[in-house]
Amino acid sequence: MPSVVRVAVAAPVGELLDYLRPASGNVTPGMRVLVPLGRGQRVGMVAAVNQPTDLPSARLKRIAAVLDPAPLLTPADLSFLLWASEYYRGDPGEAVFGALPARLRRAQPLLDDRPLGWRSRAGAVAEPPDLRRAPRQGAVLALLTAAPQGLTDAAVRTALGDCSGPLRALAARGLVERCRLDAPAAAAVTQLPQPEPPPSLNEHQADAEAVVAASQGFSSFLLDGVTGSGKTEVYLRLIARVLRAGRQVLVLVPEIGLTPQLRERFARRVPAPMAVLHSALADTDRERAWRAAAAGEARLLLGTRSAVFTPLPQLGLVIVDEEHDLSLKQQEGFRYSARDLAVRRAQQAGCPVVLGSATPALETLHNARNGRYRHLRLPERAGRAVDPEILLADIRAQPLETGLSHALLTRMEREIDAGNQVLLFLNRRGFSPVLTCHDCGWVSECTRCDARMTLHRGRAILVCHHCGLEHRQPVQCPYCESPDLRPLGQGTERVEDTLRQRFPGLPLARIDRDSTRRRGELERLLMAAARGEHRILLGTQMLAKGHHLPGVTLVGILDLDHGLYGSDFRATERMAQLLVQVAGRAGRAERPGTVLLQTRHPQHPMLQLLLRDGYGAFATAALAEREEANLPPFSHQAMLRADSPKEQAALDFLLQALAAARPLAPPDVELWGPAPAQMERRAGRIRAQLLLQAPTRALLQGVLAPLLPALRALKPPRELRWSVDVDPQESL
Numbered sequence: 195m196p197s198v199v200r201v202a203v204a205a206p207v208g209e210l211l212d213y214l215r216p217a218s219g220n221v222t223p224g225m226r227v228l229v230p231l232g233r234g235q236r237v238g239m240v241a242a243v244n245q246p247t248d249l250p251s252a253r254l255k256r257i258a259a260v261l262d263p264a265p266l267l268t269p270a271d272l273s274f275l276l277w278a279s280e281y282y283r284g285d286p287g288e289a290v291f292g293a294l295p296a297r298l299r300r301a302q303p304l305l306d307d308r309p310l311g312w313r314s315r316a317g318a319v320a321e322p323p324d325l326r327r328a329p330r331q332g333a334v335l336a337l338l339t340a341a342p343q344g345l346t347d348a349a350v351r352t353a354l355g356d357c358s359g360p361l362r363a364l365a366a367r368g369l370v371e372r373c374r375l376d377a378p379a380a381a382a383v384t385q386l387p388q389p390e391p392p393p394s395l396n397e398h399q400a401d402a403e404a405v406v407a408a409s410q411g412f413s414s415f416l417l418d419g420v421t422g423s424g425k426t427e428v429y430l431r432l433i434a435r436v437l438r439a440g441r442q443v444l445v446l447v448p449e450i451g452l453t454p455q456l457r458e459r460f461a462r463r464v465p466a467p468m469a470v471l472h473s474a475l476a477d478t479d480r481e482r483a484w485r486a487a488a489a490g491e492a493r494l495l496l497g498t499r500s501a502v503f504t505p506l507p508q509l510g511l512v513i514v515d516e517e518h519d520l521s522l523k524q525q526e527g528f529r530y531s532a533r534d535l536a537v538r539r540a541q542q543a544g545c546p547v548v549l550g551s552a553t554p555a556l557e558t559l560h561n562a563r564n565g566r567y568r569h570l571r572l573p574e575r576a577g578r579a580v581d582p583e584i585l586l587a588d589i590r591a592q593p594l595e596t597g598l599s600h601a602l603l604t605r606m607e608r609e610i611d612a613g614n615q616v617l618l619f620l621n622r623r624g625f626s627p628v629l630t631c632h633d634c635g636w637v638s639e640c641t642r643c644d645a646r647m648t649l650h651r652g653r654a655i656l657v658c659h660h661c662g663l664e665h666r667q668p669v670q671c672p673y674c675e676s677p678d679l680r681p682l683g684q685g686t687e688r689v690e691d692t693l694r695q696r697f698p699g700l701p702l703a704r705i706d707r708d709s710t711r712r713r714g715e716l717e718r719l720l721m722a723a724a725r726g727e728h729r730i731l732l733g734t735q736m737l738a739k740g741h742h743l744p745g746v747t748l749v750g751i752l753d754l755d756h757g758l759y760g761s762d763f764r765a766t767e768r769m770a771q772l773l774v775q776v777a778g779r780a781g782r783a784e785r786p787g788t789v790l791l792q793t794r795h796p797q798h799p800m801l802q803l804l805l806r807d808g809y810g811a812f813a814t815a816a817l818a819e820r821e822e823a824n825l826p827p828f829s830h831q832a833m834l835r836a837d838s839p840k841e842q843a844a845l846d847f848l849l850q851a852l853a854a855a856r857p858l859a860p861p862d863v864e865l866w867g868p869a870p871a872q873m874e875r876r877a878g879r880i881r882a883q884l885l886l887q888a889p890t891r892a893l894l895q896g897v898l899a900p901l902l903p904a905l906r907a908l909k910p911p912r913e914l915r916w917s918v919d920v921d922p923q924e925s926l
């Protein structure tokens with residue numbers, strides 16, 4: 195039986211593939227190779243060598259080339275990635291290559307940052323030629339022979355002027371060669387010489403820090419701290435401690451949370467080299483940061499979701515900030531939860547992991563309450579800040595001015611007159627969510643999705659926020675040709691219009707995805723807002739995250755009602771998290787703040803509970819509801835999704851999946867569906883889903899393990915796409 199090399203190939207093949215050793219050269223796990231696949235060649239990552247195989251020798255192909263002189267990943271890195279791909283039922287190649295910097299996903303060599311130069315090979319030539327008739331060449335050769343380590347182009351030019359002609363001639367004679375010069379690599383890490391001294395901690399912060407610091411080996415902590423309670427300060431103390439002990443630290447933050455202010459704050463305080471990884475970095479910068487972390491040169495890695503896969507050979511602490519944030523879950527391709535993988539990573543490294551939030555996910559709270567995680571609380575705002583007062587404005591049967599109630603406008607005027615800032619939150623961008631014909635009732639529906647197209651009046655277009663389809667804003671009804679078209683409902687653009695009329699000349703900033711398209715624009719607006727330059731801030735979810743806006747004394751929330759009766763079972767949890775996060779923007783400094791929430795359901799019991807007793811009490815009730823309904827975290831789910839441009843095709847495929855799953859599923863594993871997705875048509879494709887629900891992870895995995903190969907074997911038609919999502923976070 196031949197022994198083979200097992201390779202994770204960068205292609206959707208669903209499993210590791212077996213190859214024969216290359217004709218020459220050494221292979222070890224963690225090296226990239228080029229392998230034949232089908233009629234072409236693909237990049238692969240060696241996962242294991244000297245493996246037995248069941249394949250007959252005739253079917254085995256040979257590795258075509260080895261791409262790396264040394265492994266890029268350690269055995270521990272590989273085992274973590276392969277574990278993740280197995281748990282999330284992803285493709286091993288997709289998991290492994292998704293974790294590498296973009297250039298390394300292709301057959302490209304590691305970035306070489308050393309400068310190019312020239313060196314002499316005169317010693318390697320048997321007979322030194324006579325250069326008396328080429329004095330320039332003679333001079334260059336003498337210069338290079340005297341500098342055996344080589345010289346940069348610039349150094350040669352400084353000594354002898356432009357020598358490109360003589361250098362080419364010497365190279366052609368084999369007397370000199372182009373080479374890389376050993377020089378320090380360009381910096382991928384930042385470090386300031388003198389870190390700032392830390393401020394003192396309050397009693398709760400000090401207790402939390404001490405508990406984590408005293409832990410031995412792997413343990414998980416939930417740092418449950420109200421907005422403004424100083425979680426970051428606790429992180430920084432823990433980080434400094436772990437760095438002093440000579441180990442590395444991984445800090446994960448949501449995409450929108452990784453602001454220049456946060457980077458600067460860390461850089462000012464962390465007494466060691468730090469690297470930053472996020473999706474907006476150029477490929478080469480990403481690769482440098484990744485390698486600095488993998489080489490142990492960067493001691494702290496601050497990054498978004500995918501940074502969880504970065505090799506950190508001396509990992510001693512993992513922190514996940516805003517652990518409830520949905521952006522920590524990858525929603526397409528390899529669908530993983532960076533928060534859950536962070537816990538696994540810490541377990542593998544034998545170190546503590548700290549999950550921090552003011553509004554922990556119910557899953558995380560459940561783990562804290564059943565003792566799997568240690569629950570650390572920061573119940574007080576740090577400094578002298580006071581909790582904001584939250585008021586409900588019942589807007590049933592109230593006249594509204596573009597969605598703004600009289601109560602809200604009156605309070606706004608009062609705060610503005612007193613010189614304070616007001617923040618208005620509306621999670622809907624554009625001018626209005628629908629355009630309608632007053633004569634025949636036509637509405638602006640997307641032709642490719644089961645959704646309405648949003649009017650963006652600034653650009654005079656209708657846009658579908660689900661598939662991106664754009665149409666010029668019609669001047670007459672496409673149905674009855676009436677010119678009486680009216681916008682229905684409010685988006686941020688429309689509220690901005692109204693506010694500019696109502697408060698003429700008052701500086702106002704609208705902060706949403708449309709107003710912050712240009713790179714750096716969000717930062718610019720937020721910095722100006724923090725300096726108090728804008729008196730009114732109007733925005734979407736982008737404004738809800740942990741930005742420090744000390745001048746804001748009133749937060750107005752225009753509409754969160756969809757969260758009270760949403761069809762996703764997580765809708766209420768999301769609503770509560772958003773409400774608490776937005777409310778946390780008010781009165782962060784010494785000025786007390788007020789939050790005014792407009793609602794048509796002021797008596798809703800969950801809303802009442804949240805406002806009266808806080809997020810913890812809300813979470814207790816919400817967890818009881820979940821337990822009653824046997825929903826996560828009291829059960830475990832996987833969602834099979836399929837879509838196709840053809841009617842019925844997705845449902846048909848999922849019916850086959852159901853038939854394949856039924857005999858594999860023990861009686862307490864429930865199969866729901868298949869059913870049309872909530873948005874059945876999206877971007878011209880008909881979507882359906884099948885839900886698997888089991889009392890334990892092990893039971894769920896026990897069904898998925900044989901089911902996935904069975905589904906691949908079904909060979910669905912080419913236009914059908916399907917995917918599996920383990921621990922799905924959205925049911926759309």
Ligand SMILES: [Zn+2]
Nearest residue numbers: 631634671674
């Ligand atoms: Zn009409």
Ligand SMILES: [Zn+2]
Nearest residue numbers: 640643658661
């Ligand atoms: Zn659409």
